[in-house]
Amino acid sequence: MVKSKLLASTIIVAAAAAVAAAPASAAKLKLGGYYEAWVGMGADGNKDHVNEFDVKHDSEINFDWKQKLKNGLTVGGRMEMEAGTGGAATGANTFDETSMYVKGSFGKIQLGNNDPAAAYVGSVKGVGPVGIVKSDAGDWVGMSGAETIDNDNDVGMGDNQNITYFTPKMGNISAIVSYMPDASGGTDSDYDDSETSGDRDGISAMVKYAGKAGGAKYSFAMGYSQVDTGSVTEDGWNMGVTMSSGAYTFAAFSAEEDTGSGAKNTDAGASVKYQMNKSTAVSLQYGVAVNEATNGNDDETTIVTAGYSKKLGGGVSLEGSIFNADIDNDSDSSQNISEMGIVGGFKVKF
Secondary structure, eight states: OHHHHHHHHHHHHHHHHHHHHOOTTSOEEEEEEEEEEEEEEEOOTTSOOSOSEEEEEEEEEEEEEEEEOTTSOEEEEEEEEEOSSOOTTTOOOEEEEEEEEEEETTEEEEEEEOOOGGGGGOOOOOOSSOOSTTOSGGGTSOOTTOOOOOOOOOTTOTTOEEEEEEOOOBTTEEEEEEEEEEOTTSSSSSTTSOOSSSOEEEEEEEEEEEEEETTEEEEEEEEEEEEEOSSSEEEEEEEEEEEEETTEEEEEEEEEEEOSSSOEEEEEEEEEEEEOSSSEEEEEEEEEEEEEOTTSOEEEEEEEEEEEEEEEETTEEEEEEEEEEEEEESSOGGGOEEEEEEEEEEEEEO
8 A cells, every 4th residue: 555655656746847847859748637525425225334424535637748749740648547545456546548649630549548439429418426427326325236327338348458540520520430459458467468368359430410500509429339259249339419508508328238148238318407607507417227138137227416516716616416326126126226315525626
């Protein structure tokens, strides 16, 4: 634990020194990120919590670098360090997505650990500490056996190393395609070793149409992903739509993944956000995830959450959420719950 903290501190100090003393020929490095601190209460649900009241925090440090070359191309990248108390298994601070890109009139090529193309279709727009997508509701309410509401459509590829191409915008249309050779960092050591088993040949694509009509803005996107697991082929599709007019923003998504063995995961969600003034916003989100098993037993999780955000200045926001989590599992009815929680606190962006 001490060693990991010392390593993280060394990285931060080294980065700060690099920013201060970088030679004129070096790429420009910028630090950013966020820190969140929350207090809240949630019901036991189907777990036996020692205390329904809790204090939690989360944080991330981003290392962004960029350099424009003499030939007109721009080279840049980002490293994201999860800087809270670390991973549950190791207790260490870990780096999440890490990638670089080359950008020019041809578009952008990105290399590294990052989302596949279909993950860029868009998601819901909400405020508050508890949303519906990869929700933190389970951090506060006991939710054993819950399904994860998700619109990434990565069919297990996650942030594995890939090559992704972003086309230049063609009128109202833009597109992204990506290819993952193997599940880097899986069964065979770390990211610098070629895998001998696991996922391989993952492909993903996304196309988006965005425009304006009167005083409103809108976008519609669709994505498709496929990966070979070595025994079956998993695939999935997803879509996202966003419309904004005045102080209101509406967003919705739908996704379906086929495991290749007969089971399916379907997800859907919608949100409406109202910007009360320059500093204050409220939102309402609804999401549902269903696992359709081969034996006919469907496991379903539904989350409804209302959020509030007030900007206090200097990147600091006061935020809160009231939510309800519902589990309806055919496979194990003892996991079924319908419980509420309330969370509030601060988020700092830097």
